[in-house]
Amino acid sequence: MQPVTTTDHTRSLTAESRNETVELLTKALQLGIDFKLQSDVFLERIPSVQARDRLISALPVHPGKVEDALVEFAESMLPLCKNEASPQFLGFGDTGDDVGALVGGVLALLTQQNLINQSFDSPSATFVEITALRWLRELIGFANPPVEDLTTVFDVGGIITHGGTMSNSLAMMLAREHKMPGTMETGVHDPGQFSIVVPRDLGHYSVKSALKWIGLGHQVIEVDTDGFRYDLRALERALREHEGRIMSVVAYAGDSRTQTVDDLRGVRDVVRTADERIWLHADACWGLMCSFSDRLRGKLAGIEDYDSVTVDPHKVMAIPHSLGALLVRDPASLKAISSHSGLIMGDDFDFGQVTPFIGTKAWLSLKLWMMMRTRGRSGLAELAESRVEKALRFAELVDSHERLIRLHKVDMTAVTFMYVPADVDVAAPDIERINEANLRIHERMLADGRWHLHHFGLPDDDGILKYGVTLYPMRFMAVNPHIEEHHMTAVLDYILRLGAAFDEGSL
Numbered sequence: 001m002q003p004v005t006t007t008d009h010t011r012s013l014t015a016e017s018r019n020e021t022v023e024l025l026t027k028a029l030q031l032g033i034d035f036k037l038q039s040d041v042f043l044e045r046i047p048s049v050q051a052r053d054r055l056i057s058a059l060p061v062h063p064g065k066v067e068d069a070l071v072e073f074a075e076s077m078l079p080l081c082k083n084e085a086s087p088q089f090l091g092f093g094d095t096g097d098d099v100g101a102l103v104g105g106v107l108a109l110l111t112q113q114n115l116i117n118q119s120f121d122s123p124s125a126t127f128v129e130i131t132a133l134r135w136l137r138e139l140i141g142f143a144n145p146p147v148e149d150l151t152t153v154f155d156v157g158g159i160i161t162h163g164g165t166m167s168n169s170l171a172m173m174l175a176r177e178h179k180m181p182g183t184m185e186t187g188v189h190d191p192g193q194f195s196i197v198v199p200r201d202l203g204h205y206s207v208k209s210a211l212k213w214i215g216l217g218h219q220v221i222e223v224d225t226d227g228f229r230y231d232l233r234a235l236e237r238a239l240r241e242h243e244g245r246i247m248s249v250v251a252y253a254g255d256s257r258t259q260t261v262d263d264l265r266g267v268r269d270v271v272r273t274a275d276e277r278i279w280l281h282a283d284a285c286w287g288l289m290c291s292f293s294d295r296l297r298g299k300l301a302g303i304e305d306y307d308s309v310t311v312d313p314h315k316v317m318a319i320p321h322s323l324g325a326l327l328v329r330d331p332a333s334l335k336a337i338s339s340h341s342g343l344i345m346g347d348d349f350d351f352g353q354v355t356p357f358i359g360t361k362a363w364l365s366l367k368l369w370m371m372m373r374t375r376g377r378s379g380l381a382e383l384a385e386s387r388v389e390k391a392l393r394f395a396e397l398v399d400s401h402e403r404l405i406r407l408h409k410v411d412m413t414a415v416t417f418m419y420v421p422a423d424v425d426v427a428a429p430d431i432e433r434i435n436e437a438n439l440r441i442h443e444r445m446l447a448d449g450r451w452h453l454h455h456f457g458l459p460d461d462d463g464i465l466k467y468g469v470t471l472y473p474m475r476f477m478a479v480n481p482h483i484e485e486h487h488m489t490a491v492l493d494y495i496l497r498l499g500a501a502f503d504e505g506s507l
């Protein structure tokens with residue numbers, strides 16, 4: 001056998017390639033930062049098939065230079081990327097541009113800690129993750145044990161995940177084990193016993209899919225809503241009707257469309273009165289934001305009594321993807337879904353024991369720790385309050401236009417609204433024509449590529465146009481820190497111009 005003689009200095013990080021690597025990483029950082037600072041959402045828009053043909057290529061036969069790959073990235077991929085940090089991007093969640101979180105993300109990449117195991121793989125990272133989880137628990141109102149009583153991962157009361165979908169899925173596993181302890185071992189015998197209750201048309205798909213992923217099938221009971229929140233009397237009726245076969249009720253601290261917060265106390269009282277054994281889960285992917293501020297926290301009153309709460313820092317904390325968490329009121333409840341392997345998860349603080357579906361896990365929580373460490377309580381409060389103020393201002397602007405109509409009360413950062421064509425009488429609205437106008441406006445907006453608002457189907461739950469019909473509005477989200485007053489007025493002017501074109505038949 002040939003002796004091993006050389007290290008490949010061009011492709012591995014070594015003392016010799018250190019400076020060159022720093023230079024390359026600096027170039028990469030500059031590219032990424034300039035991308036985030038570009039004012040456009042997209043530099044180039046092409047049909048999916050063209051993107052496919054441009055980007056899918058064969059594996060190169062010979063080695064190439066990283067510089068060349070960087071050039072290819074900058075020229076052919078980056079222009080097609082969506083820049084959520086553009087002030088014209090008013091469409092969804094966060095822009096991921098908290099500087100502390102970006103620094104944490106880079107360091108997590110370079111330190112290569114693996115949160116599956118504490119003593120060997122992440123001796124310090126595990127305790128940073130625990131710290132971040134304790135900070136989140138405190139914000140939600142869950143009690144933390146004193147540090148000296150933290151002896152295993154089952155005392156922590158939370159898990160860092162890749163996002164809301166994973167957190168909700170784990171919550172459904174917890175609900176399943178709570179309903180029928182030992183199902184992890186015995187398997188599911190009678191799926192009909194594991195139903196969940198969700199608000200009709202408003203529940204996020206993740207809990208429904210989770211039931212299928214964990215072997216329970218479609219066991220979903222949809223309950224009517226009023227003003228985008230559970231109708232508590234309808235909830236009471238459903239609990240009576242399906243008595244004994246409900247494993248969980250899922251409430252929303254901010255639904256995916258209007259971000260309306262359920263009456264969490266009311267839901268809790270109805271559920272606990274009906275059946276104390278039902279697992280109460282709150283999806284606070286968006287609602288976490290309210291916990292940052294004394295002025296907004298009241299919206300979440302009651303959440304501290306829920307058995308589990310999903311939070312999604314990558315939606316509301318300016319943290320780059322991906323990072324979610326599941327918090328549980330009783331830390332020991334995580335034992336019900338734990339796994340053990342002497343090979344890698346044999347130590348008391350190994351998070352791998354309580355993260356079903358996840359083996360190796362990066363140090364995602366460093367981004368969160370950096371963000372919270374550097375913003376502090378007052379910085380978090382300011383972030384939440386300024387966003388809500390922006391949303392309220394946008395709502396005011398919508399309300400001031402005769403041809404625009406707002407579909408809900410602003411609870412957090414979402415404002416959902418529609419253009420009403422000039423020939424429509426809102427007292428006897430032609431819903432089809434209103435929907436068509438908004439569909440056309442949104443299509444044109446996407447094709448122009450300058451502004452971005454979200455567009456989806458929504459029941460008219462407040463009866464603004466006609467109670468119960470499905471509307472296809474646009475939605476503004478006030479989570480982008482770069483949005484200023486002039487962006488809000490400009491996007492509305494743009495929509496009104498497109499609306500006028502629709503009225504004239506030229507859109």
Ligand SMILES: Cc1ncc(COP(=O)(O)O)c(C=O)c1O
Pocket residue numbers: 162163164165166168204206254255256283285286312324
């Ligand atoms: C209410 C709610 N729950 C869960 C999710 C899923 O979160 P993620 O995309 O982080 O998995 C979303 C995503 O928009 C959401 O709005």
